[in-house]
Amino acid sequence: MPRTNTRQAAGATLADLALGAVRPPTGQGYASLVRGKLTWPQPSEPARDRDVAAALWRDSALLTGLPGKRFRLGSPNMTEPFGMFEVEVSRTERLSPSFLRVTFSGGDLAHFADIGYDQRIKLILPLPGHGLAPMPQGPGWYQRWRELPGELRNPIRTLTVRLARPHLCEVDVDIALHDDDGHSGPVARWAATVRPGAPALLFGPNAGFDGPSAGMAFRPHAENGPVLLAGDETAVPAIAATLERLPAGCTGEALMEVPYEADALDIETPSQVKITWLARSGVPRGSLLHPAVVAAADRLLPPLAANDSVEDVDVDDLWEVPEDERPPGPLYAWLAGEAGVIKGLRRHLVADRGMDRRAVAFMGYWREGRSETG
Ligand SMILES: Cc1cc2nc3c(=O)[nH]c(=O)nc-3n(C[C@H](O)[C@H](O)[C@H](O)COP(=O)(O)OP(=O)(O)OC[C@H]3O[C@@H](n4cnc5c(N)ncnc54)[C@H](O)[C@@H]3O)c2cc1C
Numbered sequence: 001m002p003r004t005n006t007r008q009a010a011g012a013t014l015a016d017l018a019l020g021a022v023r024p025p026t027g028q029g030y031a032s033l034v035r036g037k038l039t040w041p042q043p044s045e046p047a048r049d050r051d052v053a054a055a056l057w058r059d060s061a062l063l064t065g066l067p068g069k070r071f072r073l074g075s076p077n078m079t080e081p082f083g084m085f086e087v088e089v090s091r092t093e094r095l096s097p098s099f100l101r102v103t104f105s106g107g108d109l110a111h112f113a114d115i116g117y118d119q120r121i122k123l124i125l126p127l128p129g130h131g132l133a134p135m136p137q138g139p140g141w142y143q144r145w146r147e148l149p150g151e152l153r154n155p156i157r158t159l160t161v162r163l164a165r166p167h168l169c170e171v172d173v174d175i176a177l178h179d180d181d182g183h184s185g186p187v188a189r190w191a192a193t194v195r196p197g198a199p200a201l202l203f204g205p206n207a208g209f210d211g212p213s214a215g216m217a218f219r220p221h222a223e224n225g226p227v228l229l230a231g232d233e234t235a236v237p238a239i240a241a242t243l244e245r246l247p248a249g250c251t252g253e254a255l256m257e258v259p260y261e262a263d264a265l266d267i268e269t270p271s272q273v274k275i276t277w278l279a280r281s282g283v284p285r286g287s288l289l290h291p292a293v294v295a296a297a298d299r300l301l302p303p304l305a306a307n308d309s310v311e312d313v314d315v316d317d318l319w320e321v322p323e324d325e326r327p328p329g330p331l332y333a334w335l336a337g338e339a340g341v342i343k344g345l346r347r348h349l350v351a352d353r354g355m356d357r358r359a360v361a362f363m364g365y366w367r368e369g370r371s372e373t374g
Pocket of ligand 1: 177
């Protein structure tokens, strides 16, 4: 299809752009959608057409119904740290008895931020008979989703980005398959049967956002540690992605409790952090992780003087992530997994070992017997 020049492109519709019928102007600047037509000022700086077109296509869902909204060419959702990415499953790989790697792909992912560490995202799944159609789009989508009747509410669950490859428009997530004891949730059921081509939405970080990254809890007290990373199988993707980005001089320990010995995955880290896998092999959840954290704390923390006063901790909390850029203390601890187990670990570090609570990030990633509610 012949492309029109820049002047003809002004006034085109988003659909024209998406179909390649018109070429957007090169240049940064702001475009507006007025009565379904695009308008933009003279370009001031060079930009790549491909990015502009992708940005417009990507924003079309958000912009529909928002006449007059301005957005920046070349960087979608520029003002928002997170955006909705339309994806489909391109492949799956069973990494071990308990882990399934799902690779999502989609043109939108060219604008997915590759942040690493424990970057969290939301996975939004199709509903039987409705697919992704009921999912509200645009500003306020979450509130509108909550107000939908239950049968029209697409399941939303939190996962970690295991690896983002925006240059290939791909994102990997590793899903811990829970034993099917009759109450598996939507993600576990979906993961058990998912095939390439399955559609989904990811609510994830925007590469175009120029503010501080959101959705990350790992904020160590010092670049080179020591750090203590501890969690169950649901925290393995976050711990693995964190280990891969730690600097070479960083020291500490990573303790991961998984269902089986064969769930010990290959993780490469440039750091000096010692990696230990703890295979439950049928013993109760947390019964290996708790003593391992107690022992690691003995190795990594200075001895507690007999008259040191320790802080009591609020045992009802399920999530506390220190906001301080540089939390105080000799050790930084990051704990995630089943809420009851994680609470016990945090209590030990803060109440028994006297760690400053601002140096302990603890996150109940899921709760035994409770579904995540979005
Ligand atoms: C920030 C964050 C990051 C996360 N990252 C990951 C990740 O990368 N990979 C990952 O697999 N999970 C991750 N999780 C945990 C995941 O969101 C929960 O396990 C979620 O409950 C799974 O959804 P579901 O639909 O399978 O089950 P739900 O509908 O939420 O729960 C159904 C039932 O299953 C139980 N259940 C939930 N998870 C498990 C489990 N793992 N084992 C056994 N029983 C379970 C619940 O207690 C409930 O009884 C993360 C959670 C958070 C908050």
